[in-house]
Amino acid sequence: MKGVNHFLVVFAFLALASTLASASDPSSLMDFCVALNGPKNAVFVNGKFCKDPKLATADDFFFSGLDKAGNTSNAVGSKVTPVNADQIPGLNTLGISLVRIDYAPYGGLNPPHYHPRGTEILVVIKGELYVGFVTSNPDNRFFTKVLKTGDVFVFPVGLIHFQLNIGKTDAIAFAALSSQNPGVITIANAVFGSNPPINPDVLTKAFKLEKKVVEYLQTQF
Known part of the structure; x- marks a missing residue:
């Protein structure tokens, strides 16, 4: 009987924990969400309407074009090509996105920025990049690394980070982010x-x- 009572207590605790977890706020996908008393001018929090699953096709989960280089003829010498729910409708609500980043030879920079809603994992496909991120106050510790083709680096969510091409040729990297809309603040x-x-x-x-x-x-x- 004692063992049964112990099991019931554990079961009740797990049930309560599950209830509390399901009642917590979802992760934000926008900078802010102003509450409305009615549906007029309202938008969904994930920013997208959902298609009837019966009408979905393979094309809803497909994108072509990341083989094409981005134009780096700009002030910072880099170009970010996103692949998120705007490009692949099937990504909506799945919590992931992807970017291709092109860097001009020696000096192409993806300037210091951060993603308020997503961690980034970056892999270098071509070239040599000097990358880094800075931790939050009060330490502001700087983590940095020189990456070569095939190397991978992680930028934790919400931390300022950058990539700089230190090679003599153009560089290419791909990055995955843990949000369909990670946001970017340069x-x-x-x-x-x-x-x-x-x-x-x-x-x-x-x-x-x-x-x-x-x-x-x-x-x-």
Whole structure:
């Protein structure tokens, strides 16, 4: 009888834990979700309507084109080609996405940025990349590595990271992310290119720069 009672207590605890787990909030797929009292102007949290499964086809789970190089003729010398639920409708709700990143020879940069909703795992297909990420406050510890063809590196969710081509030829990497919509916040763009602009007094003090330098940087974005 004692053993039976022990089993019932364990079973009740597991049932309660399961109930609490199912009642928790789902992971966010958007920057914010403003609550509405009615359906007017409402959107689904995952941002997509769902097709009747009976009408799904193989093409809903297919994408072609990652063999094509991205155009790196831009200020940073890199191009990110995404493959998410916008490109493959069947990815909706599955919690994964993919990108191809092309880097111009020596100096092509995927600038410091972070993904608020996804961890990234990157594999180098061609070239040599200097990569790294920085941990959160107060340590701000810097993890860095030089990657060559076939090497893999992980950037944990929400941490600032980058990749720089240090080779003499173009470089290519593929990255998978643990969200269908991981989001991306490029640090320089967000800080100096916000709309409307952040008051230069804020950035002058935060970055310990002269105000004219901050104002110049804001004009660049």
